[in-house]
Amino acid sequence: MLDLIQKYVEIPGVSGDEGAVRDAILAEIQSFADEYHVDASGNLIVFKKGRQCAKARVMLDAHMDEIGLIVTSVTEDGYLRFAKVGGIDNQVLFGKRVKIGDVSGVIGGCPVHLLEKSDADRIMKTDDLFIDIGAKDREDALQYVAPGDCAVFDTGFVDMGDRFAARALDDRAGCAVLTKMIQSKLDYDLYFSFSTGEEVGCRGAKTAAFSIDPQAAIVVEGTTACDLSGVPDDKTVCRLGKGAVISFMDGGTVYDKTLYRNILHLDGVRTQPKSAATGGNDAASIHQSRNGVKTAAISLPCRYIHSGWAIAQKTDLADYYQAVYMTAMRLASGEF
Amino acid sequence: MKELLFSLCSTDFIGSVRQTADVICEQMQAFCQTVTTDETGSVTAVMQGKTEQKILLQAHIDQIGMVVTHVLEGGFVRAAKVGGVDIRVLPSCMVVIHGKQKVHGIFTSTPPHLAKEEENTFSGLDTILIDTGRPDAGALISPGDFITFAVEPTQLQNGFVTGKAVDNRAGCAALIGAARLLSKMGTPQKTIVFCFSSGEELGNRGAKTSVFSIDADEAVAVDVSFAVSPGAPAQHCGVCGKGAMLGISPVLSRSVTNRLRAAAKAENLPFQTEVMGGRTSTDADVIAITKSGIPCGLLSIPIRYMHTPIETVLVSDIENTAAILCAFAAGKGDAANA
Numbered sequence: 035m036l037d038l039i040q041k042y043v044e045i046p047g048v049s050g051d052e053g054a055v056r057d058a059i060l061a062e063i064q065s066f067a068d069e070y071h072v073d074a075s076g077n078l079i080v081f082k083k084g085r086q087c088a089k090a091r092v093m094l095d096a097h098m099d100e101i102g103l104i105v106t107s108v109t110e111d112g113y114l115r116f117a118k119v120g121g122i123d124n125q126v127l128f129g130k131r132v133k134i135g136d137v138s139g140v141i142g143g144c145p146v147h148l149l150e151k152s153d154a155d156r157i158m159k160t161d162d163l164f165i166d167i168g169a170k171d172r173e174d175a176l177q178y179v180a181p182g183d184c185a186v187f188d189t190g191f192v193d194m195g196d197r198f199a200a201r202a203l204d205d206r207a208g209c210a211v212l213t214k215m216i217q218s219k220l221d222y223d224l225y226f227s228f229s230t231g232e233e234v235g236c237r238g239a240k241t242a243a244f245s246i247d248p249q250a251a252i253v254v255e256g257t258t259a260c261d262l263s264g265v266p267d268d269k270t271v272c273r274l275g276k277g278a279v280i281s282f283m284d285g286g287t288v289y290d291k292t293l294y295r296n297i298l299h300l301d302g303v304r305t306q307p308k309s310a311a312t313g314g315n316d317a318a319s320i321h322q323s324r325n326g327v328k329t330a331a332i333s334l335p336c337r338y339i340h341s342g343w344a345i346a347q348k349t350d351l352a353d354y355y356q357a358v359y360m361t362a363m364r365l366a367s368g369e370f
Numbered sequence: 371m372k373e374l375l376f377s378l379c380s381t382d383f384i385g386s387v388r389q390t391a392d393v394i395c396e397q398m399q400a401f402c403q404t405v406t407t408d409e410t411g412s413v414t415a416v417m418q419g420k421t422e423q424k425i426l427l428q429a430h431i432d433q434i435g436m437v438v439t440h441v442l443e444g445g446f447v448r449a450a451k452v453g454g455v456d457i458r459v460l461p462s463c464m465v466v467i468h469g470k471q472k473v474h475g476i477f478t479s480t481p482p483h484l485a486k487e488e489e490n491t492f493s494g495l496d497t498i499l500i501d502t503g504r505p506d507a508g509a510l511i512s513p514g515d516f517i518t519f520a521v522e523p524t525q526l527q528n529g530f531v532t533g534k535a536v537d538n539r540a541g542c543a544a545l546i547g548a549a550r551l552l553s554k555m556g557t558p559q560k561t562i563v564f565c566f567s568s569g570e571e572l573g574n575r576g577a578k579t580s581v582f583s584i585d586a587d588e589a590v591a592v593d594v595s596f597a598v599s600p601g602a603p604a605q606h607c608g609v610c611g612k613g614a615m616l617g618i619s620p621v622l623s624r625s626v627t628n629r630l631r632a633a634a635k636a637e638n639l640p641f642q643t644e645v646m647g648g649r650t651s652t653d654a655d656v657i658a659i660t661k662s663g664i665p666c667g668l669l670s671i672p673i674r675y676m677h678t679p680i681e682t683v684l685v686s687d688i689e690n691t692a693a694i695l696c697a698f699a700a701g702k703g704d705a706a707n708a
Contacts, residue, residue: 113600125492126479129459129678131521131532138524140532140680144601146456147676155457155492164600166674166682168526178527189464192474194503199464199476260481263446263499269484337501341462343476345503 035210035351036198038062040191042206046133048102048184049119049234052076055098059209059228063216077242078228084220089368093225093248093327094215094358095239095316096208096255097232100201101340103132103185105165108176112169114139116185117160120233124157126341131188132165137178138188139167187342196348197274203344204256205232207334207351211254211358222366232316236286239316243323250293250328250365253317254358256344257281257308257333270309272335274347277304278357281331283311286318290328296370297330297361304353308333332357371547371692372685375531378539379523383411383568384435384452385516387468390535391431394542394566401549402564412567412580417552419561425699426563426586426664427548428577429541430570430593430653433534434677436495436517438467445507447475447500449517453571456677457494463679464520465500469511474520475500519679529685530610536681540671540688541592542566544614547692552699560587562699570653577653581660588626589666590695591654594683595644597672608672610684613640614691617668619650621658626667633703634694641694644670669694 047055056078064070069081078098101120108114114134132139143163146154165185169175189201200206212226225246230238243251261273272279281287282294298305308331321329334354336344364370374397381389388411398405398415405415413431434453441447447467451457461479466472478499480489500517504510523533545564552558563584569575570593581589595615598607608615616630634641649655650668658666671691674682697703 109600111600123461123479125489126462129456129463129675129680131524131680138526138532140526140675140682142599142675142680142682143458144599145596145674145676145678146458147454148596148602148606155494157490157492158458162601166526166530166599168528168530168532168682170528174528192464194474196505197503199474199503258481260484261444262478262501263442263444265484271481338462338476338479338481340481341479343462343464345476345501 035214035355036348038210038213039207042209043200043202044190046186047098047100048186049099049231051184052098052230056228059213062213066217073241073245075238075241076230077238079242079246080216080226082216082220082224084222084224086222088222088366090249090365091225092362092365093227093243093246093251094212094362095227095229095251095253095320096212097205097229097316098209099230099233101233105179105181105183107181108172110172112171112175114165114167114175114179116165119184121340123340124159127163128158130342132185133188134179134183134185137167139165142166189342197345198348199343199345201342203336203346204339207256208254211355214355215359221363224362224366229316236316236319240319243320243327247324248327251320252358252361253315253320253329253331255315255331255333256336256339257313258339259335259337272306272308274335275349276306277350277353279308279333279335280305281308284313286314287321287329289330293328293330293370297332297357300357300360303356303360305357330361332361371543371689372531374546375539375543375685375688376523378542379533379535382518383432384518387516397546398549398564401553408580410568410576410579412565412576414580415564417549417558417562419558421560423560424563424586425560426565426581426584426589427545427695428565428567428589428591428653428657429545430538430576431542431566432568432571434571438511438513438515438517440513441508441511445502445504447502447507447511449495449500451495454677457492459678460498465517466520467511467515467517469515471510473502473507473510475502521679530682531685532680532682534679536673536683537594537676540594540673540683544592544671544688544691544695547689548695551692551696555700558699559701567653574653574656577656581657586664589657589664590626590630590669590698591652591657591666592669592691593652594673595670596676597674599674608642608644610672610687612642613687614694615644615670615672616641617644617646617650617670619646619648621649621655622668623665626665628706629703630667630669630694630698632706633697636702637693637697639690639693
C-alpha cells in the first residue's frame with residue numbers, strides 16, 4: 035500500500051482541481067470495478083460486487099482533494115498574489131517552494147534583515163506574501179500561469195525508516211485504502227466515493243451520498259497526531275504506531291456510539307480513539323444526507339497534516355486497512 | 371555558469387561539513403598553479419602573474435544553517451542557529467542533519483488545536499523542534515552535528531535560480547567564472563589570488579586568518595546583497611538583472627572602487643551602486659584592516675529572500691560580476707587612477 039500512497043501523494047490535486055488524482059485512481063481501479071462514473075461534482079463513484087449481495091448498502095468515502103494555494107492576481111512586476119485553499123496555517127507558508135502545474139515558484143516576502151525588529155518574528159498573512167516564478171513582469175507571468183491556477187507545496191515523499199514523510203497524506207492515504215479494496219475480492223457488494231472538495235466544506239461527499247443513498251458509511255481519512263515532544267498526553271489526539279484512529283465526535287459529526295465501539299474493539303486490529311472532539315471530515319455531509327446515514331470515521335494518524343509535509347508510520351497502514359475492510363464487511367453483512 | 375551554481379548549491383559548507391571545498395578545488399585546479407586548503411576549510415588558489423604584485427579576489431564559502439544541541443526522546447532534535455537563519459521559514463521546513471549518516475527531519479509546527487487564539491508570532495528555536503521520524507535518532511545524531519536546509523537548487527523562469535546557500539555560492543561562482551575568463555587571456559600582469567574563506571556567517575572569521583597569510587596588495591570581496599521584491603524597501607535594495615552592486619563606503623578603498631567602476635565601464639558591463647554609511651557586513655570589513663591594511667573594494671550580487679531556503683538569483687548577474695572582476699584584475703580600470 036505504501037507504493038500506492040507514494041504514487042498518489044506525488045500528484046497535485048487542490049480542491050476544485052482533482053482531475054489528475056481522479057485519472058490516476060481510475061487507472062488503478064477500472065479493470066476491477068463493476069460500475070463507475072464521474073458525477074457532476076467530480077466525484078468518482080464506484081460499485082464493486084462481492085461474493086454475496088449486501089444486506090445493507092454501504093458507502094466508503096475518501097477525498098481526492100488536498101489543501102493548497104490558488105493564484106488570485108498578478109502584480110505589475112510579475113509576482114503572483116494567492117489565497118489559501120483549505121485550512122493551511124500561515125506559519126508554514128514563507129520560504130517554501132511550490133509548483134503551479136509544471137511551473138516552479140517560491141513563496142517570498144520581505145527579508146528579515148530589512149524589517150523593523152518588532153516584525154522579525156511576526157507570522158505573515160497571505161497579503162504580505164507572494165509567489166515568485168522569476169517572471170519579468172505581469173505580461174511575462176501570464177504566459178506561464180493565470181489567476182485561478184492552483185499551487186501545491188513542492189514536496190513529495192521521504193522514507194524515514196519505520197516512518198515516512200509526504201504531502202497530501204490527508205487524504206491520499208484514504209484513496210489508497212479504497213483502491214486496494216476495489217482491487218481485492220470482497221465478500222459483499224460495496225459502493226465507493228473518491229470525493230472532491232472536502233477541504234473547502236465537504237462538498238463532494240454531499241452529492242455522492244445523495245446519489246449512492248447508503249444505509250451506512252465509512253469515512254476513510256487522515257487525522258492529526260500530536261504525539262510530539264513536550265505535548266501533554268491529553269492533547270496528543272492520537273499517536274503514531276498505535277493503529278487506526280476511530281472518531282466518536284469531531285467538529286462536524288457526533289458518530290454512532292455503537293458502531294464506534296464495535297470498530298474500536300475489532301479483533302486482531304490495533305485501534306485507538308481520536309481523543310479530541312475537533313476537526314472535521316466528509317462525515318459531516320454524509321451523516322446528514324437524505325434522512326440520515328449511520329457513519330463512522332477511520333483515520334490514519336499523521337503528524338502535521340495542515341502543512342506540506344506530514345509524517346506517518348508504516349506499521350499503522352495494515353491496521354488502518356484492516357479496520358476499514360472488516361468494518362465495511364460487517365456493516366454490509368448486517369453484523370454491525 | 372548555471373551548472374556551476376547548481377553544483378555549488380547542491381553541496382554544503384558549515385562547520386566541519388565541507389563538501390563545497392571539494393567542488394571549488396576541482397574547478398580552480400583547471401585555472402591555477404596552486405590550490406590549497408587550510409585548517410578552517412578555506413580554499414586558496416593562486417594564478418601566477420608576471421609580477422609578484424598580488425590582487426586578492428575573495429568570497430566566503432560557508433552558509434547559514436543550524437547545529438544540534440539536544441537529541442530528545444522519540445526522535446526529536448533541538449537546534450541552535452549557525453548564522454542569521456530567518457526563523458520564519460522553519461515550521462514545516464525539511465532539513466538534513468549531518469550525523470553519522472545524513473538524516474532527514476522536519477521542523478514541527480503548532481497544530482491548530484494547540485494554537486493560542488491569536489497566534490501572531492513565530493515560536494523560534496526555543497520551542498519548535500526537528501522531527502526525524504526516527505525514535506532511534508540518538509544512534510545516528512549527536513549534539514554538535516550540523517543541519518542544513520534539504521533543498522536542491524532549481525530553475526525559475528528567465529534565468530533565475532532558487533535554492534539554499536546562494537549566499538554566497540553566487541559569489542564563489544563569480545570568482546570561478548573570473549578565473550575561467552582570466553585563464554583565456556594568458557599570464558596576467560599581476561598575480562591573482564582567489565580566496566574562498568569560511569566562517570563569514572559567524573563574524574568574518576575565515577577571512578581574518580586566510581587573508582592574513584596571503585599578503586595581498588589590494589583586494590575585492592564578492593558577496594550577495596538585497597534585491598528588491600514586494601514589501602522590501604526599494605531604497606535599501608538592488609535590482610536583479612542590473613548587474614553587480616558596486617559597494618561604496620567609508621570602510622572601502624576609493625581607489626579600488628573607482629577602478630572597479632572604470633573597468634565595468636571600459637568593458638560595457640552593467641552595474642548598480644550600493645552606498646553604505648559605514649561597515650558593509652561583508653568580509654571586506656576585515657580584509658581592509660588585515661595586517662597593515664589592504665585597499666579593498668566590494669561587489670555584491672543582488673539576491674532575493676536572503677537567509678532562507680529560497681534565496682533567488684539571476685544567473686546573468688553572476689556572469690556580469692565575474693566579467694567585472696576579470697576586467698579589474700586585467701587592469702582595465704587602471705586609467706581611473708592614472
